[in-house]
Amino acid sequence: MRFLALIVLINFYTAVYAGWLPPENPSPRKILDEAREDARAGRYEDALLKHLWFHNNALKYDRAFYGVRLSFALSDWQELGHKYPEAMHSLEATRDMAGANVRSSVNYYDSFNDYKSINEKLGEEEKTIQLFRWLDKNRQDRAKKVYRLAQSSLVRAKEYELCSKYIDPENSYLRYVRYFRSGLEFSKQSPFQAKAESFAYTSFSNDVATLVALLARGGRKAEAEEVAEMAMLEWDDANFSSALSEAIEGKVPTPWP
Incomplete structure (x- = not known):
């Protein structure tokens, strides 16, 4: 799953990266604003590349974008996906890669947060619950760490018994x-x-x-x-x-x- 998701993103970058390159000293705020403007102007490929850059790189420059990255930025990316199917495919691939990272213990806490947040935007919270069940079965130590991220999805699904195992x-x-x-x-x-x-x-x-x-x-x-x-x-x-x-x-x- 992780390999396939990575291939999707690599293929997209290879196909259209010539349309936009990040500046030498990128500003996450400016690039996110440009992505929105590109989407409004119909420059969908550039908009998507900027959303991908922001999602993958913004926190390297400023951790203050942690909340924006998983809220407003994802909403904009999803809205772009309604106009430009490749954007939706890349959002789903990014989500799948985050889920694969959780299973393989690669930056699992932040990856779970990415996975959960994208699923909420896509209306696919059941995937979040399935991943948490996998952690509960295979890595309870990790399930305990990410429980607070999963709680709202578990509560909406009435998974009260599972919640009771992890509430502190x-x-x-x-x-x-x-x-x-x-x-x-x-x-x-x-x-x-x-x-x-x-x-x-x-x-x-x-x-x-x-x-x-x-x-x-x-x-x-x-x-x-x-x-x-x-x-x-x-x-x-x-x-x-x-x-x-x-x-x-x-x-x-x-x-x-």
Whole structure:
């Protein structure tokens, strides 16, 4: 699988690379912007080459593009694929290569994140679940490491039993609290304070309620109640309390956002 995916990308580069070459000192932001402009102007081959370059090289120049690379950039690439089939083929090949890397333990954490993110864009989350099942069967140490990336896909598929094997309530809860507090702090300085604050509260509520529900579903109700009690001390809110009560009874909220 990995070899075939690589051949697809090599063949594409060989066929059209003459259309565009990265500059000597490339700017990931500029190249991504150019890819969007090329797509709007119908220069699809150049647009695809720039998306491929950005996906494969942006983090070498600036790690701050980690989130953009797996969100807005993938959305643009997918949109290009609706107009230019070769772009969709290359996106799928890139996804397949990431999956092969996970199986062969090549940069497996980031590769799993690539695989999962592309599958979400393509509406093929079942592939993510299948790969996580493979890790669960063959490399449980790696499954434990990537579980937090896979959780939303597993929850949407109601794979609660599989989730219960890998949830780490202490570390997960501490991470959610850290994100919550930093989100509220950020909102105070944001020009969109209300939206930023709402995001922090909603994210915390969904994350903690999911953790509590998965613990309850996995027969770990005492741990579920302990997490819920700590969370209420962190944020005393009636709606949040109600969500946690439902979670203790095993009602798993829909992943958000």
